[in-house]
Amino acid sequence: MPCIVGVVGATGAVGEEMVQVLFDRKFPADEVILFASERSAGKTLKTDYGDKTVEVFSVEAVQKCDFALMAVSGDFSKQYSPEIVKNGKTVVIDNSSAFRYHDEIPLVVPEVNADAMQGQLLIANPNCTTAIAAMALWPIHQKYKLKKVIVSTYQAASGAGAAGMTELFEGTKAHLNGEEVKNEVFAHPLPFNVIPHIDAFQPNGYTKEEMKVVWETQKIFGSKEIACSCTAVRIPILRAHSEAITIETEEVITVEGAKEVLEAAPGVDVVDDPAAKKYPMPMNAMSKYNVEAGRLRQSLIFGDHGLDLFVSGDQLLRGAALNAVIIAEYKLKEAK
Secondary structure, eight states: OOOEEEEETTTSHHHHHHHHHHHHTTOOOSEEEEEEOTTTTTOEEEETTEEEEOEEOOHHHHTTSSEEEEOSOHHHHHHHHHHHGGGSOOEEEEOSSTTTTOTTSOBOOHHHHGGGGTTOSEEEOOOHHHHHHHHHHHHHHHHHOEEEEEEEEEEOGGGGHHHHHHHHHHHHHHHHTTOOOOOSSSSSOOTTOOBSOOSOBOTTSOBHHHHHHHHHHHHHHTOTTSEEEEEEEEOSOSSOEEEEEEEEESSOOOHHHHHHHHHHSTTEEEOOBGGGTBOOOHHHHTTOSSEEEEEEEEETTTEEEEEEEEEEEOTTIIIIIHHHHHHHHHHHHHHO
16 A cells, blocks of 8 residues: 655744655655645745645645644644544644643654554654653663653754744844844844743743643653653754753662663763763754763762763754654554
8 A cells, every 4th residue: 555644834844854854764655745834835845755846735635644744833733633533544643732731642752652652543742852851861761760850951943943043043143243133933032142931931930841841751751750840941053952951760870870771772872971072962963863962970969869961962853853753653563
């Protein structure tokens, strides 16, 4: 049977990456169809599949696909994703936050909890920050059992999509030319600044971005016993998020032991040689499938039951497009 993949929201930053990842990983699609709104329909996009004309989105058109990768807003997905899967055939992998916290909808990082999506047609992709952290934390959790996770993020402009990257680029040029720096995407001008405000503030004083890390880590890991806290900060780089993570574990943990499990973990590259100035950095993690983990240190707070580490990962890939395509790969195996 032919396999048809639709990418909905194909003209955005994540949608473009989804198309590229499908091609690069040689996903066995007989046809890849690009969908977008009426405003973008009819455009021709250059892809490694050749020039592709963007088609206007409709539920009926997407239902002809075996897989629908959704790079759309939460409101759009809430309206249409449940309709698409009513055909009992199309697997919808949604990159928005629309269904992440619904108990009946699996929230999946395949290397962690692929079993959760067995038999499911609608699957949620996690927040980019959560996905990057999960790649390093899961192998540690399996051996040492996490009790507490404290995260501080350093998030690139691309977390706000193509518009965020454009605003940083244009704002940086304006700043260097002595001109006024305008901000529409971000709460404040981002060039030469950091902004401890991503998404809306919640009643508890945390932002929604910070709470996403809490809610999603607990759901993906299947444990509300893991206490989590996060401070999310936007920084003036174009692409790839980094995170400083402090953990407390139930079992005694050592730097050597943690390094051993991380080196054996899929999707993780250990970059941890401070003497040679080698550690995770966004400029090296950018456009890379694997998450980098390093700066491993015994915790000064939690002693032999704790560790500090630093991770960097491309949030358009591991935190979005790559994770979605790997989910599709797992679902394809399930169908055979």
